Amino acid sequence: MSRQRSARSAALGLTVRRIPSTGPARGAGPLRRRLVVGVLVVAALVLISLSFRSEESGPLGGVQSAGATALRPFAVGLERVAQPFRDAYSWGDSLLTARQEARDLRTEVRDLRQRTIQSAFALQENAYLRRLLGYLDGPRFPADFDPVAAEVIGRPAGAFTQAIVIAAGSDNRVRVNDPVVTADGLVGLVTRVTPDTARVQLLTDEEAAASAIDLRTGATGIVRHARGTRETLVLDRVRKQDVVRVGNEIVSAGWRAGALSSLYPKGIQIGRVTSVGQTDTDLFQQVQIDPYVDFGSLDAVLVLVPTSRSR
């Protein structure tokens, strides 16, 4: 039976024969198509390999940096065009929740007023005791940092990376591993820098972590992204004997061990505890945190540049 026979023609008892094409395009088209896609796939794989292996200061890093600099004006321009629409959406959205939010805020203000008075006394006492002890500490927030304000000009697509790109770079004294915050709290860490842009790994990224402490009870742990969710954090590695309560505030712990110190300074607010649980088999408590920062709608951030870094 002929190879060209189709199922239908076989059923009809007919035989079909393909007429060979005579046009040159018939043979050249598929070949050219396969060649082009093959070259592009190989080019992409070469780029991935080089980009993955090369250092930030390497030739490919330089090319990417130059490309990012060239495209920055377009990104900034588009961001500015989009900003009024984004603001309008936020305004409309906030109107829906304004009444409930106002009620919550009034309660919080009463609570905070009490705590401010207590904190003022504690601060005075703390400063006095530090002077007495000659206590050495790591850099403290915000006293030991200069904030560099930067606009958010982009974020990678998809669920694979939780990062943002900001419109400030090494020209603005920003370096890799500089902490990034907003007025609401800790945002993340600078992971790549070009002269005028920088990539910030958000605290919600799978690979991000920050040592943190419960402000009321002093229980320590590591804040990480909660698996399977988009914007929830967990306080991991909290020992079972430590006390953590729902509603407690979690702030960055900061630490210093000899010449080494935490990438995040002490005392940056991260979020509020929403649930605490533990099982007999787990070594640590399961503490879930609702972050203060809305990672999905970041418009501008502050990069904390150590004051010790010369201009």
Place this chain on the structure above:
Amino acid sequence: MSPAGWLRALAVVFVAALLQVVIVSSVVVGGGTSDLLLVVVVALGLLRGSTSGAVLGFLGGLVVDVVTLGTLGVSSLVLTLAGFWAGRYGETTGRDRRFAPIIAVGAITLLAGGFAYVLHYLLGEEVVARTALVTALAPAFVINLVLALPVHRLVRAIVGDELRLEPAGEVEVLA
């Protein structure tokens, strides 16, 4: 494709890539975000053929990776294959089908999501399968489907429809 057609297609991809990075990626709906650039590349593949789809996907991915300071080539690889597959679909079984853009966008969104997950996993990035393949991909799938037809019409209005269909092989019936 004519030089003017290429220029228009390149402009569309460039604007879509910037829109994706600057605006669309930050608009979270139901836990996921749309992939506008993927939808545009699929539309271009359907309208302009597999070769153009692959080239434009590669360039669009490159813009995204450069602007976001990500690993170069990752988005390019995914979008090259997406553009190529959409083009092949348009050149063969998808031709003259009214809902070809929806079918192509739906299938390619799922395939691209799975492929991107494997790629990131191979590169050693910590990615949770449930987040990547369910929590984020499901809403992205729905939003991309909603965008498929309007984006396809918009792209066709800008770049035109110059798809040269591959001539089907003629057959002779032997009684």
